[in-house]
Amino acid sequence: MEKLRTVRGVHDLMPDQLHKHNIVINTGLDISEKYNYSQIEIPIFEFAEVFTKPLGKSSDIVTKENYVFKDRSEDELMLRPEGTSGAVRAFLNAGLVQDLPQRFSYYGPMFRYERPQKGRLRQFKQLGVECLGLSNFMSDIEVISLGYDFLEKLNISDKIELKINTLGDFDSRKDYRAALVNYLKDYQSKLSGDSLKRLWTNPLRILDSKSEVDKKIIRDAPNILDYLNFQSKTRFESICKGLDYLNIKYKIDKNLVRGLDYYCHTTFEFITNELGSQGTVLAGGRYDGLSKILGGTDIPGVGWAAGIDRLALMIENKFVNKIDVILIGQTENTNFLLLPIMKKLTQKGFKSEIIYTGSIAKKFKKANKMKAPYAIILGEEEINQNLIKFKDLKTGSEELLNLNQAINKLKK
RNA sequence: GCGGGUGUAGCUCAGUUGGUUAGAGCGCGGGUUUGUGGUACCUGAGGUCGCCGGUUCGAAGCCGGUCACUCGCCCCA
Incomplete structure (x- = not known):
């Protein structure tokens, strides 16, 4: 190779x-x-x-x-x-x-x-x-x-x-085939090479020929509909x-x-x-x-x-990998806390992804590129209140919610 | 199987009559201090110029071959 x-x-x-x-x-x-x-x-x-x-x-x-x-x-x-x-x-x-x-x-x-x-x-x-x-x-x-x-x-x-x-x-076809061969026989010298070969093996296929000369000959050939x-x-x-x-x-x-x-x-x-x-x-x-x-x-x-x-x-359908929500943690440690959240979202039927690395700004940039409609943000403030921040990435509005409230928002 | 076209970065393409380290845009990575994206700016990575051979002091550009894609024929879905 x-x-x-x-x-x-x-x-x-x-x-x-x-x-x-x-x-x-x-x-x-x-x-x-x-x-x-x-x-x-x-x-x-x-x-x-x-x-x-x-x-x-x-x-x-x-x-x-x-x-x-x-x-x-x-x-x-x-x-x-x-x-x-x-x-x-x-x-x-x-x-x-x-x-x-x-x-x-x-x-x-x-x-x-x-x-x-x-x-x-x-x-x-x-x-x-x-x-x-x-x-x-x-x-x-x-x-x-x-x-x-x-x-x-x-x-x-x-x-x-x-x-x-x-x-x-099969009877009609046999009759027609005989009539067709009989007709085409007279044009043997003019038929294209491929068609000439087919004359005896598979004459019906000649009807399908794209050769201009063949087409002319075929125009006046017997019509199968007359032999049915x-x-x-x-x-x-x-x-x-x-x-x-x-x-x-x-x-x-x-x-x-x-x-x-x-x-x-x-x-x-x-x-x-x-x-x-x-x-x-x-x-x-x-x-x-x-x-x-x-x-x-x-x-x-x-x-x-x-x-x-x-x-x-x-078909026109463009493939869009449509994600429901992006999960953003403040630090490496908060990533651990996002794991059970993602699991819960998965069980509820939502597609989500944790963005593991980069600054918060970077993570938002990525979420934006992925065209995610919502983000769940978890940082010190949220952890202290035992809540998550739920952000609508289209409007930019944020609110502090518990996970079940956020899931209800996603359902809409 | 037959005839024509094409082949430069992940994508779309530049690259002058052969002449140093092969370019752009988009995309991708990093950055523009403290927890917030879409815009802007800075910066980086990425190409044996499809592959092999020939001509030449020197080839992405010329010649030959080969491979792949593409258009038509053949055939078919």
């Missing part, structure tokens, strides 16, 4: 930042709980195949963005790049298939070996919810509504747009209707395709333009195929994950 530092894309959270993260986390867990989602905690690393199987061998996360390693018993393990796979695995392991539906929330660090940017770290935190065992479209509306309420509670819903799309069921079978189509319409009932504004984006293979039907993304190019702040969709891919029974699911770091960048 030539220099003391964190590894690339991995950051410390100092008090003011952590405070914002905790606001995001607590808000998310709290609103989830109100929607009857119970918090779970799952491992930070798993057998690699927990992630490689569902995410698809061709996905970027599996091919180049993962942290894989072998432990001492030669098991191939992976730091989790996302939460859904682990959550569904945990759900299957716990045998909850017998007791449906199940609604979970979780949060914690995820790991992806990507090029760091603002709002994109190698260790980052997500908060997610999963609703398992319901295929009814109402559950799609439910999770979107939960996501929206979350952002609304954070006071940022006005800076965020909801985009929504459907991939249809009846059930898929009415399902999507019902979801939109539900959002209308909730007064949640959305934009249908037929090119919105989730990067991970296990999605079907609904996909959605809450996007902001305040964070530069990393604008996705909460995203998810339906993943009916996932539990089967993992080797369990076929259980439908829908959920989302939110980027805690990104949301924390968006």
